[in-house]
Amino acid sequence: MSNPILEKMQSFSTAHGKDLTIDGIKWRYYRLGQGPAVVWLTGAIRRAAYGFGFMELLARKYTVLAPDYPTLQTFTQFDAGLTAILRAEGIERIHLGCQSYGGILAQPYLALHPAAVDRLVLSSTGPADYGPAGLPVESLAIGL
Numbered sequence: 043m044s045n046p047i048l049e050k051m052q053s054f055s056t057a058h059g060k061d062l063t064i065d066g067i068k069w070r071y072y073r074l075g076q077g078p079a080v081v082w083l084t085g086a087i088r089r090a091a092y093g094f095g096f097m098e099l100l101a102r103k104y105t106v107l108a109p110d111y112p113t114l115q116t117f118t119q120f121d122a123g124l125t126a127i128l129r130a131e132g133i134e135r136i137h138l139g140c141q142s143y144g145g146i147l148a149q150p151y152l153a154l155h156p157a158a159v160d161r162l163v164l165s166s167t168g169p170a171d172y173g174p175a176g177l178p179v180e181s182l183a184i185g186l
Contacts, residue, residue, distance in 0.1 A: 054094035064126045067119065071109040071127050075101025078160075080137045081124070082108040083144030085166075107131060117150055124151065128158075139163040 058072040072090055080100060084090045090097075090108035097106045109127060114120055128136065138159050140148040145167025152159050 051091050051094050054098070055091045059091070062123075062127060062130055064123050065119070067112050067114070067123065069109060069112055069123050069127065071107060072097065073105065073107050073131060074098070075104050075106050077104045078137060079128075079131075079133045079135065080104040080106050080139055081128075082106060083138070083140035083147050084108065084111075085142030085144055104137070105133070107133070107136075117147070120147055121151060121154060125155075134158065135160055137161045137163070139165075140167065141165045142167055 055070075055072070058074045060071055060073060062069045062071070074097060082090065082093065082097060082100070084093055088111040090110050093108070097108055100106050107127060109124060111120075112123070114123075128134070135158055138148050138152065138161070140163070142165070145164045148162060148164065148167075149169070152162055
């Protein structure tokens with residue numbers, strides 16, 4: 043039994059996917075559309091192609107770049123990967139859109155590359171450093 047959604051995702055990946063090796067790490071990313079560049083950083087699912095429908099709509103007016111996340115140990119590796127992808131595509135300035143875990147990656151990227159990011163759109167994400175909880179658990183209980 044086939045899954046039509048997974049088949050469409052695979053077709054998207056084949057049509058728009060590119061591979062790039064950076065410091066021995068293989069990156070897969072997707073490029074589609076024409077216009078100002080939008081980099082889409084997906085959530086912790088790590089596979090940007092799951093958002094193929096969204097990216098196809100966005101590509102009607104924009105150049106969309108969206109990396110899958112390889113297994114990385116540091117943010118520095120992520121930064122090197124995304125920077126190399128942008129360099130390989132000849133893109134210097136971006137709109138940066140992200141969802142969930144992608145927002146946690148986008149915030150330090152923006153801090154390191156403020157001149158490269160025209161706009162930042164965060165969705166369903168939080169701060170990059172959560173720090174300790176603000177209230178002890180006892181303060182969260184409601185007495186009846």
